[in-house]
Amino acid sequence: MIKHKTKLEDVAKLAGVSLATVSRVLNHPNIVRPELRDKVSQAVASLSYTxxxxxxxxxSGRTHTIGxxxxxLGISIFAEGVEALQNRLSEHGYTLLLANSQYDVNKELQEVRALIERGVDAIVLVGDSSSNEVHALIKKHGIPVVITYVAHSKRGTPAIGIDNEAATREMTRYLIGLGHREVGVIANVPAANDRSRARLSGILKTLEEAGxxxxxxxxxxxxxxxxQGRMGLQQLMKSHPQITAVICTTDTLAxxxxxEARAMGIPVPSALSITGFDDIELSSQLDPPLTTVSIPAAEIGRGAADHLINAIAGLPIPLVTDLPFRIVIRGTTAKARTTNPRRLTRA
Amino acid sequence: MIKHKTKLEDVAKLAGVSLATVSRVLNHPNIVRPELRDKVSQAVASLSYTxxxxxxxxxSGRTHTIGxxxxxLGISIFAEGVEALQNRLSEHGYTLLLANSQYDVNKELQEVRALIERGVDAIVLVGDSSSNEVHALIKKHGIPVVITYVAHSKRGTPAIGIDNEAATREMTRYLIGLGHREVGVIANVPAANDRSRARLSGILKTLEEAGxxxxxxxxxxxxxxxxQGRMGLQQLMKSHPQITAVICTTDTLAxxxxxEARAMGIPVPSALSITGFDDIELSSQLDPPLTTVSIPAAEIGRGAADHLINAIAGLPIPLVTDLPFRIVIRGTTAKARTTNPRRLTRA
DNA sequence: TTCTATCCTGAAATCGTTTTCAGAAACAGC
DNA sequence: GCTGTTTCTGAAAACGATTTCAGGATAGAA
Known part of the structure; x- marks a missing residue:
């Protein structure tokens, strides 16, 4: 137990200077005469003052804290992003205040409010489907904010992430190129999840364009x-045995x-191609390894940190930082089988 | 942008009372006369004051913040624990400050120091292999602390978690009961990880006791x-084809x-039994589903929150909270095969 | 009605920094 | 040697709440 928390005054006394000088040494070392500065630094060190x-x-009005x-955190790309975010913040002397929303816009609002009351200097959000209240609240307090995992800005809010729709478009085109026309989709669509919507939209549009x-x-x-991935596949293949490819909007579903395909005796990829999205650690280690979209989660976290640190310093930050995704072609995709039960079912 | 942050004084003025009264209404509502209290509450609400x-x-010396x-966060049991911890803290008006150590005792020390400088009211650590400096620092500041995921207290520090050694003992005994004598072990042993050590120790001791x-x-x-799980199995089976069971200290390794067993053409569980530890989501969905040890990660997080909130309030908390683990027997374990290449190789 | 005991309330001090403002010191120019 | 700059330093005023301490109001008793 500490008896008499050492404070600025103690340091000042020991160094034989005023409070102001100590404060200056701590905050703007360059504006104080070197010999005094050294004396103060020494006093600070010897008292291990913080x-x-x-x-x-x-x-000062700044907490050096970011929410x-x-x-x-159950989804590994978020866990990875948060970890990278925290590491970068820590390097810059910032502390991370973390909360989770469980995909519930009201809980998100409540947590954002709590964060603001704590006086965070900036805020990181995921996706652009937060409630208007959230953005209004943040704007009202003039707090820098960045939305992550998406590469478009809705209300003028800076964003850093990937173009989800472009990614599924590319993946879908790839499957079409392999000759797949009988396609099934397993998509996760929580109400408050614009990323999933974008992914699905990319699939549907590309499919449509291909007729x-x-x-x-x-x-x-x-x-x-x-x-749910298992159940989804089962449902799909039972009712539509002619399907040759299943696109999933996350690796977990894939x-x-x-x-389930294995359990149903459907060989992958010879009879059925399957694709995922996220490229979690597991995906590359499966047998066969999963064809999927790799997203730079750590880079998103680090980038968000950098953007906000700049914003706090009053520097301008890009409105949209569109990070590259990567289509990773592995073992779960192959040319469409030609021995279809029926050919070309129409919608 | 807010022009004139509403403060206590504004509320007091509007309610026609003094600062002190407003503060009292906010902190100890019961000691102020009901009619005044209502008037103040109303003023607070109408100004949406915080x-x-x-x-x-x-x-006050309290930050209502826990580090x-x-x-x-890449390991799902920690992600799950942190999420549960945050949810519980949030319910009680506390905010979580999160940092990660990457299993590096120095980084852990540095992060703990940062947390303490931020003035956290309490601290949560994982495991009991933190450096002495960490514990000295915490003690010096008189901050409540709890170590998690383990069920023993080393330096008198309260702990909440499971008995890792007891868990692997039970699992190993189960395998021995199935007739396995030719056993291999894949263990993750980071330097700063007492949990892994305890798990390994439980395996070794039990094996030894069984001769x-x-x-x-x-x-x-x-x-x-x-x-590394794949490589581990490969190495093990190549050099010791007589092995009938492999015990892994985490599900990821398992x-x-x-x-790898599948890739090598070794049928599981008929020719080889495999066990894990943690019971991550994936494990139950594999084919065959993994036999493993289930640990109550969310409960650990919640319990840590409850303990610390109590400790901050000056209430006593139990030194050791030994939560139950569960041996989950699924499809990767079976009786030892009797057609061994060679019988009973001795050490 | 007056006095005492009980409850509440408000004024003011305080928490530990940061920062403005003005004055002291040092220096150069004439 | 004296004045005009320039550079640093220190005293003091915030920042916005909590809380002690004492006095005022109210109620109860005589």
């Missing part, structure tokens, strides 16, 4: 879990689908 | 990744091992 964060925050609200418009019955909406 | 956290912290340092002492060459030390 400034009281609360007092500092009160007077983030993610949907959940393979997706019938409703071939679109399975699922929660983001392995089980892995579930692969497991 | 107290300045920094000023509050400065004067946690975890090795990494099946593990030769060094059958213990593969691995990093915590799927790839999943890697399963993948």
């Amino acid at each position: 400034r009281d964060a609360a007092a500092r925050a009160l007077k 983030a609200v993610v949907p959940t 393979a418009t997706l019938p409703k019955s071939r679109l399975i909406k699922a929660e983001h879990s392995l089980v 892995v579930g689908a692969m497991t | 107290r300045d956290a920094a000023a509050r912290a400065l004067k 946690a340092v975890v090795p990494t 099946a002492t593990l030769p060094k060459s059958r213990l593969i030390k691995a990093e915590h990744s799927l790839v 999943v890697g091992a399963m993948t």
Whole structure:
């Protein structure tokens, strides 16, 4: 237990200078005469003095703290992004305040409010489907903010991430190029998830452009879990055995689908191609390894940190930082089988 | 942008009372006369006033903030624990400051120091292998702390978690009961990880007690990744084809091992039993589903939150909270095959 | 009605910094 | 040697809440 928390005054006394000088040495070392500066630094060191964060925050109005609200840490790309974010913040002397929304816009609002009351200097959000209240609140307090994992700005809010729609477009085109026309989709569509919507939209549009418009019955909406991936595939293949490719909007769903395909005795990729999205660690280690879209989660986290640190310093930051995704072609995709039960079912 | 941040004084003026009364209504509503209290509450609401956290912290010495340092969020049990911790803290008006150590004791120390300088009211650590400096620092500041994921207290520090050694003991006994004597182990052993050590120790001791002492060459030390699980299994089975069971200290390693077993054409569980530890989501969905140890990560997070909130309030908290683990027997374990290439190789 | 005990309320001090403002010191120019 | 600059330093005023301490109001008792 500490008896008498050392404060600025103690340092000043020991160094034989005023409070102001000590403060200056700590904050703007270059404006104080070298010999005094050294004397003060020495005193600081010998007392192992650290400034009281609360007092500092009160007077200066800055907490050196950044808040983030993610949907959940259970999804590894968010966990990875948060970790990278925290590491970068830490390097710059910032502390991360973390909250999760469980994909619930009201909980997100509540957590953002709590963060603002804590006086965070900036905020990181995921996606652009936060409620208007959230953005109004943030704007009202004049706090820098960045939305992550998406590469478009809705309300003029800076964004850093990938173009989800472009990614699924490319993946879908790839499958079409392999001759797939009988396609099924397993998509996770939580209400508050614009990323999933963008991914789905990319698939549907590309399919349509290729003249393979997706019938409703071939679109399975699922929660983001392995089980739902399994169930989705089962449902799809039972009712549409002619399907030659299944596009999933996340790797978790795709892995579930692969497991079920194996259980149903459907060989992947010879009889059925499966694709994912996210490129989680597991995907490359499966047998066969999963064809998927790799997204730079760590880079998103680091980039968000950098942007906000700049914004706090009053520097301008880019409105949209469109990071590259990567289509990773592995073992779960192949040319469409030609021995279809029936050929070309129309929508 | 806010022009004139509403403060206590504004509320007081509107309600026609003094600052002190407003503060009382906010902190100890019961000691102020109901009619005044209502008037103040109304004023607070109509101005949508919130107290300045920094000023509050400065004067009261409490930040209503709790810090946690975890090795990494990349391991799902930690992500799950952190999420549960944050949710519970949030319910009680606390904010989580999160940092990660990457299993590096120096980084952990540095992050703990940063947390303390931020003035956290309490700290959550993972495991009991933090450096002495960390504990000395925490003690010096008189900050409540709890270590998680383990069920023993080393330096008198409260702990909440499971008995890792007991868990692997039970699992190993189960395998021995199935007739396995030719056993291999894939263990992740980062330097700063007492949990892994405890898990390994439980395996080795139990094996020894059963007269099946593990030769060094059958213990593969691995990093915590799927790839290393694969490589571990390969190494093990190539040099010791007589092995009938492989115990892994995490599910990730076990999943890697399963993948490799399949690639090597070794049927699981008929020719080889494999066990994991953690029970991550994937494990139950594999084919065959993985036999493993299930640990109550969310409960650990919630419990840590509850303990610390109590400790801050000056209430006593239990030194050790030993939460139950669960041996989950699924499809990767079966009786030892009897058609061994060779019988009973001795150490 | 007056006095005492009980409850509340408000004025003011305080928490530990940062920062403005003005004055002291040092220096150069004439 | 004296005045005009320039550079640093220190005293003091915030920042916005919490809380002590004492006095005023109210109620109860005589």
